[in-house]
Amino acid sequence: MPHSDFARKIAITGGAGFIGSNLLQHMVRKYPDCLFVNIDCLTYAGNLSNLVGLEQAGNYRFEKIDIRDNQALAACFEKYQFDALIHLAAESHVDRSITGPADFIETNIGGTFNLLEIIRRTTQDGSSFRLHHISTDEVFGSLGPKGYFTEKSAYRPNSPYSASKAASDLLVRSYHKTYGLDVVTTNCSNNYGPYQFPEKLIPLIINNARNGKPLPVYGDGKQIRDWLFVTDHCEAIDLVFHKGIAGETYCIGGHNEMENISIVRLICKLLTQRLGCQPLDRLIQFVTDRPGHDRRYAIDASYIKSQLGWEPRFTFETGIKMTLDWYLENQAWLENCVSGEYRKYYETTYSNR
Numbered sequence: 001m002p003h004s005d006f007a008r009k010i011a012i013t014g015g016a017g018f019i020g021s022n023l024l025q026h027m028v029r030k031y032p033d034c035l036f037v038n039i040d041c042l043t044y045a046g047n048l049s050n051l052v053g054l055e056q057a058g059n060y061r062f063e064k065i066d067i068r069d070n071q072a073l074a075a076c077f078e079k080y081q082f083d084a085l086i087h088l089a090a091e092s093h094v095d096r097s098i099t100g101p102a103d104f105i106e107t108n109i110g111g112t113f114n115l116l117e118i119i120r121r122t123t124q125d126g127s128s129f130r131l132h133h134i135s136t137d138e139v140f141g142s143l144g145p146k147g148y149f150t151e152k153s154a155y156r157p158n159s160p161y162s163a164s165k166a167a168s169d170l171l172v173r174s175y176h177k178t179y180g181l182d183v184v185t186t187n188c189s190n191n192y193g194p195y196q197f198p199e200k201l202i203p204l205i206i207n208n209a210r211n212g213k214p215l216p217v218y219g220d221g222k223q224i225r226d227w228l229f230v231t232d233h234c235e236a237i238d239l240v241f242h243k244g245i246a247g248e249t250y251c252i253g254g255h256n257e258m259e260n261i262s263i264v265r266l267i268c269k270l271l272t273q274r275l276g277c278q279p280l281d282r283l284i285q286f287v288t289d290r291p292g293h294d295r296r297y298a299i300d301a302s303y304i305k306s307q308l309g310w311e312p313r314f315t316f317e318t319g320i321k322m323t324l325d326w327y328l329e330n331q332a333w334l335e336n337c338v339s340g341e342y343r344k345y346y347e348t349t350y351s352n353r
């Protein structure tokens with residue numbers, strides 16, 4: 001079907017990444033009358049095999065474009081005449097932002113700016129255009145043992161990654177206040193689930209444990225994160241994208257506060273049972289802490305619940321078992337990710353610890 005015949009034409013940046021691909025799997029099937037165009041330049045974290053099954057869907061297209069490339073972006077917007085954008089493309093790994101912040105500034109800030117400018121130009125004729133900007137709770141910095149992040153929390157980013165996301169959030173906000181763009185922003189906690197690149201804590205531990213490799217844990221391992229199963233996150237994005245109020249921000253969390261070390265021990269326990277092997281927690285190795293490592297993140301998600309009726313459906317106990325099953329059943333996917341460039345990065349990063 002020609003793209004002009006669809007009820008709505010929605011661009012999704014970063015659709016080949018972890019959350020973006022889960023979101024596309026959710027949206028493309030749920031909204032067959034809408035066209036979804038995945039704009040992604042396929043960095044090490046982008047993987048088209050995350051989108052298996054969608055290639056044949058009549059309402060899905062892929063455009064290999066770097067959001068830092070203004071001209072290519074403008075041509076793509078001209079081609080599809082989008083009505084909306086869900087913006088997930090970003091450099092997303094805090095450790096990489098410490099060793100090489102430039103890409104984070106260019107993609108997370110510069111790329112977001114390019115998109116905002118194109119939307120501003122597109123909407124000058126009075127047409128409406130919804131932008132949903134996906135952000136993180138890391139923009140709020142670190143919590144003490146008590147309290148929660150809310151939509152009113154001050155921005156106190158501590159890593160180049162969170163600073164670049166904070167800057168992009170503020171740019172998005174300014175384009176709403178200054179130019180009247182129809183924007184919503186969501187700040188979510190740590191996601192986990194299928195298709196997460198195995199440099200992030202949960203898939204890293206699963207992959208190393210199943211291969212009998214050391215399980216690196218930063219510092220004392222008592223950093224707390226509020227874990228959100230990616231499917232719950234996708235449902236929240238769907239709701240905010242369709243029903244969120246322009247100019248509002250929504251915090252999304254899983255009500256699952258866990259210390260990193262408890263997660264590592266739980267994965268070891270579950271995997272030891274599944275594989276029937278020697279206890280895998282013998283592989284845990286405490287390594288030098290990440291500089292500026294935030295101690296605790298936790299989200300009060302009562303605003304999105306009261307306004308839009310969203311609540312997470314998965315407890316951590318259920319979500320982690322589903323995640324573990326998925327990685328065990330998709331070992332070829334894992335092997336593919338950890339070969340090549342990523343293996344080089346991993347070996348240089350972790351060999352000195």
Ligand SMILES: NC(=O)c1ccc[n+]([C@@H]2O[C@H](COP(=O)([O-])OP(=O)(O)OC[C@H]3O[C@@H](n4cnc5c(N)ncnc54)[C@H](O)[C@@H]3O)[C@@H](O)[C@H]2O)c1
Pocket residue numbers: 013014015016017018019020039040041042043044045046047065066067068087088089090091092093107111134135136137165188189190191192197
């Ligand atoms: N994963 C989490 O726990 C989490 C938590 C809060 C917020 N977020 C945010 O959600 C979004 C998605 O996160 P993720 O975990 O899926 O990330 P990811 O690293 O798995 O995927 C990022 C995707 O963006 C693409 N990309 C990167 N730079 C690009 C560029 N210049 N042009 C075009 N595409 C580019 C990559 O190819 C990849 O497909 C990000 O904005 C991230 O900041 C993630």
